[in-house]
Amino acid sequence: MYLTEVKFADVVKNQFKYKVKAYIGIFSSLLIVQVFGLLMSLNGSSSMGTVGNAFSLSLNNYTGNIVIIFTMLWGFISAITITTKAYKNDDFTFISNRLSRNLANIFFLILASLIGGITALLSGYLLKVVMFFFVDEGFVILTNINITEIILGIFVTSLYMILLSSFGYFIGTVVQLSKWFKVLLPILFLSYLFLTANTSEETTLIVEIGEFYLNEDSLFIFFLKIFITSILLFCFSIGLSNRMEVRQ
16 A cells, blocks of 8 residues: 555546646637637628618628637537547556546536637627727617626537537547547448438438527526536546557
8 A cells, every 4th residue: 555645536636737738729729710700700690781762771790609600619629639649648647547537638628618608709799899990881889788698698608518529529539449430420420411411301310409409498408408418428438438448
């Protein structure tokens, strides 16, 4: 028995702190993605207009929806990225096991999702400020800033980020099991899209899954859906990683 006993919680905490510092490039890519999303949003997310005898009216609606979509894709791709060998080999500098490594990754993804959710939602207000100062002719902002709506929006956006991150982490873990999955999964996905595009069915599995999470009026039930799904995906990822070789 050793005089100094390493606690499991301390191992996870140290790995988590290390990942926050070491994976700074992931947050740098978040900044690039969101700046690109803002540039894509300069023309407005929707527009409408009308023309009269002596006037013409054009209305553009500026939101951060494009930035939110790009940020969600960033979360999904980042979750896949940290399952690769290049990232996993860094964990061997610690006295750890697969469980501690996976838990540290999960906590990191949750933190990244919260940061991504906050910055993505607030980008919509930043966009309106930018347009206010750089558009001269007839630009009027009719927006009531509601703190409750902002907090609720951050909460919902962060939950979607966590859901996509958990799914990305699961996909990344599956791919690491065998090189064949790197080819098989894209083929299956593209085949499914091709088959559903040539059918007369109004709804597909992807649409039904989207409606299951998007068309929910109760915030509590929505939270339970995201929470349970994310927990299951993370648990499946941990279970699959236990079947890998030591250095895999």
